[in-house]
Amino acid sequence: MAFTPLHDRVLVERVESEEKTAGGLIIPDSAKEKPAEGVVVAVGAGARDEDGDRIEMDVKKGDKVLFGKWSGTEVTLDGKELLIMKESDIMGIIA
Amino acid sequence: MAFTPLHDRVLVERVESEEKTAGGLIIPDSAKEKPAEGVVVAVGAGARDEDGDRIEMDVKKGDKVLFGKWSGTEVTLDGKELLIMKESDIMGIIA
Amino acid sequence: MAFTPLHDRVLVERVESEEKTAGGLIIPDSAKEKPAEGVVVAVGAGARDEDGDRIEMDVKKGDKVLFGKWSGTEVTLDGKELLIMKESDIMGIIA
Amino acid sequence: MAFTPLHDRVLVERVESEEKTAGGLIIPDSAKEKPAEGVVVAVGAGARDEDGDRIEMDVKKGDKVLFGKWSGTEVTLDGKELLIMKESDIMGIIA
Amino acid sequence: MAFTPLHDRVLVERVESEEKTAGGLIIPDSAKEKPAEGVVVAVGAGARDEDGDRIEMDVKKGDKVLFGKWSGTEVTLDGKELLIMKESDIMGIIA
């Protein structure tokens, strides 16, 4: 079952980040405002600018991303818990 | 009786999603913020950009879509309970 | 007495929809959020886009339309109770 | 004494509408949200679009107009009680 | 001492309007929402449109204007009590 997000939406699978990794990303559970980590599963075709043209998306399928902990809408697709959010909710790409 | 939504509005027929399907979409009734599932029945001609030109719609008749559970205005057309919503209320297309 | 709505305004005569018609539109009186039905009596010349050009109206005189139950401003013209509303308050055209 | 409204402002003289006229406009005093009737006394040169060009006004001196009952700012000019309002407060022209 | 208002600002000297003049402007002291009268002392070079170009000012030095009673910021320049306000606070020009 494929899901294509509309406009500038992105489908993200949340990744539980380990508490402590050598050289890795650490997001302690107690952190109130720290962003969450996830992997992009599908991206929309992009929002439109004021002339009605598409704005190319900056994230692509497979990107490991950081996003606001409370961003997006939860959806269950093929038994997986996923998140639909706007690209603007994504803070950056971890490489 | 035909109904043509104005601008960027979409006419959607809600689909009651089964609680549990193999490889299917699962939206438990208890989920507070989970999107609802539906089928697009009719689409408007599109909103206009800042130059007054139409912006092409991204969904078309027959598309199976996810939308916010409380999106849209209920209307009864030919005895069917339908929803009129803006395309921006639609989160994505299931294929 | 003629009335010409300004900009993107529309003059609409409300139609009391029958409770139950075969193949017709049914809007029970108890429905809280269901749209109302009406006929367009006059339309404005259209709003202007950001370059100052007119945006053509999507509804025309005689169109049977659905609009938000509480939309518009009531006005009595030639003894008839009419509504002045913005085209954006109209959800679609019934044909 | 002449008064030239700035931008998209309009100077309007309120007309007390008769309670009941054959084929005329009727605005009972008890109506809470019904628009008021007036005659345009002077119009501004027009607001400017995003390129700084003037947007032509849709009403002109002498037009009989309907406007929101509470629209505009009262001003006394040459002993007459007048209203300065934006053209967007005017709902339409009666002809 | 010269003062040049920035952007679309205007320097205005308030004029105490006489309570009653033959054929003149009358603004009784008790009026809550009535505009005040003043003379333009200096005008800015104009705001900029969305392309960064200047929008020409509609008022000029010496214009007798009406403005919202509570508009602007008071400033004392060369011993005179003046007001700095945006051109959009000015309702029109008296000639």
Next chain:
Amino acid sequence: MAFTPLHDRVLVERVESEEKTAGGLIIPDSAKEKPAEGVVVAVGAGARDEDGDRIEMDVKKGDKVLFGKWSGTEVTLDGKELLIMKESDIMGIIA
């Protein structure tokens, strides 16, 4: 130590205005809403218009300006108390 304000920001050094000068600017300490006086120390490269082009700044280093008494963010640079504010907080230039 040099400080370059970003975008349309301006670095301003507040000037304590004398209470009473012949032909000078007077800002009594009791005035609640009267603007403050200062000298521009550094200006940003300018904000960008909707096409991404720079909008030229209207103030320059050395300009004596009036600004809202509570405008800007205080910063201590090289031991001096300075203010970083947006150009739009500046009301005009004293010459």
Next chain:
Amino acid sequence: MAFTPLHDRVLVERVESEEKTAGGLIIPDSAKEKPAEGVVVAVGAGARDEDGDRIEMDVKKGDKVLFGKWSGTEVTLDGKELLIMKESDIMGIIA
């Protein structure tokens, strides 16, 4: 581990400023509204203007910047406490 901020976001490492330096920047701990000091670690590709084109960033990696004390979202990357903020939260560059 590299982190690429999206759009007009910037990754900043906060610098604890010394209380008192000769000719240096002083930000006393008691200051309520004083900006914080930091170094830019990574910058996004830039936001897009209304035509969908990138707007070039004004800060670059290594820039010593001032930003609002409460700006940005904290994130721990490779064991370092960093901040993701929008370029517009940065007030200026110290050189």
